[in-house]
Amino acid sequence: MKEKKALCVSGYLALLVAVVAAIGGVYLLAKELTSNTPHAPSGGIIAAGFLLVLFAGLCLSSLVIVQPNEAKVITFFGTYIGSVIESGLWMVVPLTTKMTVSLKVRNFNSQKLKVNDAEGNPVEIGAVIVFKVTDTAKATFDVDKYERFVEIQSETAIRHIAAKYPYDTFEDESVLSLRGNADEVAAELLEELQERLHVAGVQLTDTRITHLAYAPEIASAMLQRQQAIAIVAARQKIVEGAVGMVDAALKRLDEKGIELDAERKAAMINNLMVSIVSDRAAQPVLNTGSLYN
DSSP states (O other), X not given: OOOOBOOOEEHHHHHHHHHHHHHHHHHHHHHHHTOOSSSOOOHHHHHXXXXXXXXXXXXXXXXXXXXXXXXXXXXXXXXXEEEEOSOEEEEOOTXXXXXXXXXXXXXXXXXXXXXXXXXXXXXXXXXXXXXXXXXXXXXXXXXXXXXXXXXXXXXXXXXXXXXXSOSOXXXXXXSOOTTTOHHHHHHHHHHHHHHHHGGGTEEEEEEEEEEEEEOHHHHHHHHHHHHHXXXXXXXXXXXXXXXXXXXXXXXXXXXXXXXXXXHHHHHXXXXXXXXXXXXXXXXXXXXXXXXXO
């Protein structure tokens, strides 16, 4: 079912007509029924008074007040006849049912969901969903309680997206991960969830991952793994820098005309590499003898 605009006019004139008709009907009834004259009450005047009061009631039942960022869904004896979106006082078809639907932008903050990532590791993930209603007819008639529908579909989509990617990529940086590619994952979540919520007349404004962590049972082991990878990466950088420094030192010695044989070069390279790469301060050792003795 698609939203359509309900037939409506300004309600202020209808309110004025209803008030005048009610006053006129009450006046006629009171005047005729409480008259002290000896003749019988006139049935025509009483009927006119009742009709005026009934007309006033019908006019009042047709009035609807629409607040800003709200809409009124109008049904007439079970038939959807349209929605009133503009704020103000309006007159619609009498004897109709008016249901209020909020058009405000709202947030849904999901719970911390426990799900297995692409590598089978249990992780905890949560996201915030920003949405608003754009089709009041679909939100009212096509789903049962669209707010609950948004919550359930959001959690389902979050679980599906989390299971498609690993929590982190320790070796291959070209593979998308939940931790390293949060923007890409959020964009895919937005696209998938929008397809699910189209039937409810809901439009998503933004989706963001608000919580991401390993499950408590493996958090300690994964922390040790991350620390080990960080240490190996740091050592690799240190070795690369040490090799460059030793190479520069040998070139400078050649430029200064200092010639070393292969054995002395090997000894100097060994000492420099040990002093640079070691995580402790180097301890100088004085050699008072010959290198060849």
